[in-house]
Amino acid sequence: MTTDHVAERTRTAAPGASKETLEDYTLRFAPRTYRRWTPAVVGASALGGIAYMADFSIGAGIGLSHGTANALLAIAVAAAVIFLTGFPLAYYGARYNLDLDLITRGSGFGYYGSVITSVIFASFTFIFFATEGSIMAQGLRYALNLPLWLGYLVSTLVIIPLVVYGMKALAKLQSWTNPLWLLLMVAPLVFLIVKDPDSVHRWLSYEGTGGSGVSTAAVMLGAGVCLSLMGQIGEQIDYLRFMPPRTTDNRRAWWTAVVLAGPGWVIFGAVKQAIGVFMAVYILDAVGSAAAVEPIEQFTGVFKEIMPPWLVVPLALVLVVLSQVKINVTNAYSGSLAWTNSFTRVTKRYPGRLVFVLVNLTISLVLMEADMFSFLNNVLSFYSNCAMAWVVTVATDIVINKFVLKLSPKQPEFRRGMLHAVNPVGVVSFLASSILSISVYFGLFGDALQPYSPLVAVVVAVVLTPLMAIVTRGRFYLRRTGDGITEPLLDEEGNPSGTRYDCVVCGEPYERPDMTASAAGGTICSLCLSTDRDGRHVLPAQAR
Template sequence: MDATTAPPVQRQATKETLEDYTLRFAPRTYRRWTPAVVGASALGGIAYMADFSIGAGIGLTHGTGNALLAIGVAAVVIFVTGFPLAYYGARYNIDLDLITRGSGFGYYGSVITSVIFASFTFIFFATEGSIMAQGLRYALGLPLWLGYLVSTLVIIPLVIYGMKALAKLQSWTNPLWLLLMVAPLVFLIVQDPDSVSRWLSHEGTGGSGLSTAAVMLGAGVCLSLMGQIGEQIDYLRFMPPRTAENRRAWWTSVVLAGPGWVLFGAVKQAIGVFMAVYVLDAVGAAAAVEPIEQFTGVFKQMMPPWLVVPLALVLVVLSQVKINVTNAYSGSLAWTNSFTRVTKRYPGRLVFVLVNLAIALVLMEANMFSFLNNVLSFYSNCAMAWVVTVATDIGVNKYLLKLSPKQPEFRRGMLYAVNPVGVVSFVASSALSIAVYFGLFGDAIQPYSPLVAVVIAVVLTPLVAILTRGRYYLRRTDDGITEPLLDADGNPSGTRYDCVVCGEPYERPDMTASAAGGTICSLCLSTDRTGAHVLPA
């Protein structure tokens, strides 16, 4: 069967996903960027301004000392858990959903984590859209409801195209963004050194000094950003093969643009505390958490008044666009991935771009920004349960216990529908931590819900793997193709095979033998409604 005789759903899926290999393995024939370009593009996606609001909210509530400790604790947890995920995404050229399938969740079990990730993208789209709307109101007098709509609609034409367009957007705008971000702060600190001491001595509304409970409450808000590693991997999956020649550059880009994103995020959160304290007396606590107020307060110290508002608006809009194209893109992948697996229909990624943005717009119009920290604290429990479970499966079950196959698997027919290792760990971890968060186990333990989420996931993931003896990871160990998945250097093989359904050639890791004869690509196998191509157990 060739592409002209393939069913319409396969033809549509083939045409669209070849733009940037949506929902499937990213082949080396497409991955022509250098490690540095991929890393820079991935880091461009962390230009979001929510960090400034998050840091400001924690600092004004709990004081600078507690805020800095909370930011540090969260950064360590996010870096440690993000490293194995980033490595797998870059080494094997698959996104976080594909990693999750073979890391304890199973082919259908990871649908729940795809929905969690999609939730992350629309929550943070709404956060960034709200910040842009605040900037439009401040600079242009635009009503918030209209600013929310503008900040949503402007993203649609930018995110229709895939990774090639996004990589260019991020690379071209990084220098201007860095200049507007860093220069004013350096100037302010040099001009007003006392601002640093005022920042460090700020005690927050509680004024009770250092407190473990306050640190954990603050860390819980910061840990909601743990899902950001999924968006970083959406870029890192396009890393070139690791070779002896590019080994140093490859590792540098993977570490900095993978788990290293949190180092830049932590700095921005600390700066958010600094700027909020600096403008607090002038604008009040409610406005001090808004980045537009923070940056105009700083810009006023170094430039003519007529230039302050336009430059602050440029910074806010630029930051919002840089992150929200990534939020919209990654969210559409997550929704499409889940829908395609469950229904075996491919509706097109653009459909879920619009779905994701519609949900985000509703959140903005409901004034989610006013209770942002509460939303993030609740969401962080689910995000941590998912990411820590996958990271533990990779680090412990694959490399230490060797109960989980070290080589990632994501193809239908090769995996069990549900693997209890990841699903049980995720459900128990998120449910217990949410119960703690809502005070069901008492007020004394309530601030420690993030710790509960991490500990339960770390303990249960290997425990369930031991109890099940790892039997639910692989439904098959042979995909019917004699050539190994990896080449002699451990990189995914570049050999191409023709798909019997869509007629397109795909590289070895994306293919399995078809039960009906020939070879079939992973996406056509996902949309096989009759199961005629699925290999028997």
């Protein structure tokens, strides 16, 4: 490469690289120099992102259809699966400071293979943005008589200025609003139960529209809806990747934050789903089944029992708007990361994360205007099959292929040139799990098996992922075992090294885990390597 060529690339790439704090290290390892928050702050920020109200609607929908007993069992089954699969992903994200897409690349999918799962995750974010935006619009219509179409637009536009500055702004927003949100959600319910203890009995004895008692099929149908939230672990990891290095001094705080804000999010989510069933049953006779699944109706109905009439609607509106803003900044943020990851790898162009904030919000607005909320559970039941196939495949690769079979490298790899383009271990397992579970969901294997599509998705992924690793003997994980830099990636405590190297293309310094040697000389950062169109910087494959 000529000096002029390097200089020209430096001039064009440096502006984007210099804005990485604004872009929040979209496609990169998150460096120590940026991770200045304590474990408690990162954990609280991550948990602030689960303030969404779709849980209340999901729980209400399952409870009204199948009864409280089936709903609670479904919620518990889904929570157990989500916790177990989310734990290894959260650990890897926090320990190695990578988002879920970067983890997925080296956990069975390959450099380009994980584009599939990035699109799946991006779909998760705009589906749930649309869901939460619809709930906010319902609140605006209820309290302010704002037309739904205008409420959809308002709930979308208000997010843009909040999500522009990434983690720095999100950490403050989530931390400052968590106490008020918890007070508004928990206090009224406690007062209601104290005032009307019989409400608990009515809730537990409610049998739903079927009225047939506990049913395995009903439990699995309900669990399928709840399991659609499995992709939420990706949004949790978008916060957890900014955890500080784990040391002897912060070990307890570090693990507490990772467990509670990682897989532990589902504990809080399950509680909200159960509360959703409770509130729907409580207000059912007053508002009817259609309105009983709307959170604004649920909380208004509860607030009416314990506070003056003039205060009911304003407080319910504050709770709904606050909840929707807290989650939709996360949906917009995480969705933009997923879209940018996919677009940059496929086109080798880096337009910046903010472009895809607008893309994600536009898709979400279209879904809202199409009244997606009215068929929410159907959308989530279908989507859950793809989400489960992806997350369970990655979790299985980490737990079994890395730690038991030792066929997958324990240390996650995400950099171009280090990975094969496609790894059949994850891609085949994911596609087989998705296709089979979706086929079961649509009844292609008979009505009796239809409710068990979530179980099919989980079992196929758990069995096929290690089987594919054994069949391929792990040959498709790493294209190279060395990245051309002599310093180890990890320091003496097992944390990613903080040593900085200058990128030969953009001229910016980045920490060791983000760098590889360039085939043209010097070292190159992962983003510049991703956008290297002619591949002149990509190291050759290692001879076997």
